[in-house]
Amino acid sequence: MRVLAIDHVQIAMPEGSEDRARGFYGEILGMKEIPKPQALAGRGGCWFASGAAQVHLGVEEGFRPARKAHPALLVEGLDEVLAKCQAAGLPTRPDAEIDGRRRVHVFDPFGNRLELMESSHG
Numbered sequence: 001m002r003v004l005a006i007d008h009v010q011i012a013m014p015e016g017s018e019d020r021a022r023g024f025y026g027e028i029l030g031m032k033e034i035p036k037p038q039a040l041a042g043r044g045g046c047w048f049a050s051g052a053a054q055v056h057l058g059v060e061e062g063f064r065p066a067r068k069a070h071p072a073l074l075v076e077g078l079d080e081v082l083a084k085c086q087a088a089g090l091p092t093r094p095d096a097e098i099d100g101r102r103r104v105h106v107f108d109p110f111g112n113r114l115e116l117m118e119s120s121h122g
Contacts, residue, residue, distance in 0.1 A: 009071040011057050011112050013058070013063065017059075017109070022046060029075075045059050066113060075117065082104060102117065102119075
């Protein structure tokens, strides 16, 4: 057996927060909402995709945000995303460039940490 790729990343959110998730992952990050399989639709949450990257937002009872564990998303237009986060009052935290990639940590409306990375070579 060998791992071929990461299919998706699951991120938790509080119950009834789908519209807030759509505002962040859809409008701010520019990801497209994709349908959940019928067998899972009744559990709440929502799924997003951009290219091969998928982020699944799932409802978690007793939700607590992920402050250390995080997905890292490779993006284009990092400054635009940061401006949208700041306009929405969402915290952002620049980090050191690694391997020619600018890195910024952002926090979704639920307090989950995400790392956004953009090539600094254009």
